[in-house]
Amino acid sequence: MGSGNFFSLLIFRLGLGLIVLLISSSLYGFTPQDQSRIKQLQEDADRIGKNNLDSVLLLLKMAEDLAIKEDIQKVQAENAWIKAKTYYSLRDYAQSQKFGEQAIKIATPIKHFQVLGDAHNLLGLLIKREGRTDSAIDEYKLSLKYKELLSDSLGIAKTLQNMGLAFRALELHDSALVYYQKSIDIKSVLNDTLSLAKTISNLGTYYFDVGKYQTAIEKFQEAVKIYSKGNHQEDLARNYNNVGSAYLRLGYYQLALNFYLKALDEYRALDLKLEEGNTYYNIGAMYSYMSNIPEALNYYSKSLGIYESMDNDLDKANVFLGLGELYLKDRKPEEALKYFKMCEDLYAQKGKSSDLALVQHGYGKAYAQMEQYPKAKAYYQETILRQKELNGTNDLGSVYNSLAVTNYRAKEYNEALSNYKKGLDIAKELKLPALTRGSLLGLSEVYEALGDSKRAYQYRLQYETVKDSLDNVEKSRQLAEIREIYESEKKDEQISQLELENQVVNAKSEANAALAAKEAANKLVFIILAIALFVLALIFYFYFRQRLVLTKLKVNEEKESHNKEVNQLMIQQQTKTLEAMVEGQEQERKRIAKELHDHFGSLMATVKVNLTTVASNKEVTPESELQMQHLAKLVDQACVDIRSLSHTMHVGISEAFGLVPALKDLTNSISQSGKIQVSFHASNCAEKLDSTIEITAYRVIQELVSNVLKHAKATKLTIQLTCLEDIINIIVEDNGRGFDADFLMKNSQGMGLKSLQERITELHGEFEVDSRSEKGTTVIIDLPISIEQTLLKV
Structure with a gap:
């Protein structure tokens, strides 16, 4: 039974059921x-x-x-x-x-x-x-x-x-x-x-409050995965914001910004002004941590504008606190004190004890900048007492560090050492890399002032290690976040609105029908007949419309199927042609190399022997002997040149050893020039691969290295080769001047990255370029292990 007939029969039965229902309602x-x-x-x-x-x-x-x-x-x-x-x-x-x-x-x-x-x-x-x-x-x-x-x-x-x-x-x-x-x-x-x-998600906020930010991130991300599967944009945005704030506390600023921007997009789409203002505030705080004062002021101003329009005093107090901290970074302590006073009054009205402790900390830092050290230390001590009462361990570590800075400036070195160590203990306990880094740097400076160069160097070394680790972790996590795909299907709001309106119309119609049931029976009969005729008209309309739609769909399906078959055959033929061309080129190179090495090499060696024999003849004059020796040297040079040419004509990959030794030879030869530092790493590539895939991989890496040497002006080049079960992963990375990858891929002519991408695509591989101006270039390629198997799947 065809789908069109089934649909028509279904509509007919529904219509008939509606007519029966209306008649029974009237009775x-x-x-x-x-x-x-x-x-x-x-x-x-x-x-x-x-x-x-x-x-x-x-x-x-x-x-x-x-x-x-x-x-x-x-x-x-x-x-x-x-x-x-x-x-x-x-x-x-x-x-x-x-x-x-x-x-x-x-x-x-x-x-x-x-x-x-x-x-x-x-x-x-x-x-x-x-x-x-x-x-x-x-x-x-x-x-x-x-x-x-x-x-x-x-x-x-x-x-x-x-x-x-x-x-x-x-x-x-x-x-x-x-x-x-x-x-x-x-x-x-x-x-x-x-x-x-x-x-x-709420459990994540608990771990955030007690300073366990990594655990908090895990909980927030767990909630994100659930909310991403449906139309839950507001919940999704709130958890994006939470993840950003946790990364901010850990010192991963770029990761924090990425999640804040995701949240901002969702809140703007939902037109949630208060939440949009909160996200602006968070981004302002992030830029404040990075000491980017213009951007921080910009986002704080945006959030303050929204809070003032909504008369939200508590959120305004948070912005005032942030502005106070920002003016401290700008070395304007008098301006900072004004904002601290404004937020202190609002916090006191709302009974926010923990936030009042933050204000006291701000006062201490402001007076320290003004070199009023006794007053600054008094505020720090008051803050420490408040934080201990509130069990605010994380903020307590920051206060100890601030107090240590003031001790150092006042040349109270022993007190500075004690407070830095207290801050370091808290940082290590809560696994806070940013706080750890600040404590280690401070300890290094204090020991340097005390003349203890050995300990100063030890703490400085620990500081650099933590700093590098922090940078590396943020980079790796950022790459992981970029690669992770958050898929969420969004409902069509116009259709939803129409459905809701239809529900209201139906409800009104049914209610009117219920009230109309009290009227005369003759009037109801006429109404029922009119509705019945209308339903029958709809049945015929939908029937013919469905037949027309099915006909169009069938024609489009046949056309798409034909086009798909043609495209598949073309791709298969192009791939086979490319494979044959590569194989032919390699065979021709081997044949020429063998001919040069075996035939001409042995021929020239024979000539050399004959010439030597003539030269050793005692009847030959001294002049002719010298001439013969000269000829022998020329023949030696010819043999060397022919041998070099034969090796050069070879593909660059020894059939006896494979791809990894060939790439090691390539990197060693480049490194010997002394113009660029080259490193090569191979992982899980102990076994020799199919010769076709090894040749392809070697040619691709050769082309990428050539591009770096010609255009990148780089000082470092890294080649990574990873052999997995089904693919070879190639990463070529340099620290050169970079370029606009999208523009180059669209506008390049002839050979280059575009031709490489087309070649990789034809082999069913993946090709990705990440390049920014003055930030270097990274090319990532995934090639199937067996090209022949790939071709069979086409």
């Missing part, structure tokens, strides 16, 4: 007591949510109108809860709280536990936003009580997660961890992936 009618109808209207309103508030309110009004007297309070409580949830998604928190409290008021006397559990949980979120965290915890406890009465495991898990967030806001991190873990345990059993991702 019996929808009664106001129909509970399933009320439930359907509420579910439609809940599903539409923030996309169409007017439709939500209309559907809930229709549901309430259909309710009987005995059920009116139950329906009103449920409607109030749906309104509270809808306004929360619209970020209208005042209206959300109003309807949440209304839902609780209506649901309490009738003991509607589901509404009570959900509404108390929502009120907890709203109250926590106002900074009343203790009251929020009370709401969560009420929510847990009702969820437990209902045995609602998922609801319990979500409320436990919110409890963890509340305890985190109170900086009770151990209590927060307990609630996060309880939530994860329940969600793991329920296999609720998306809800589990949210709790895993």
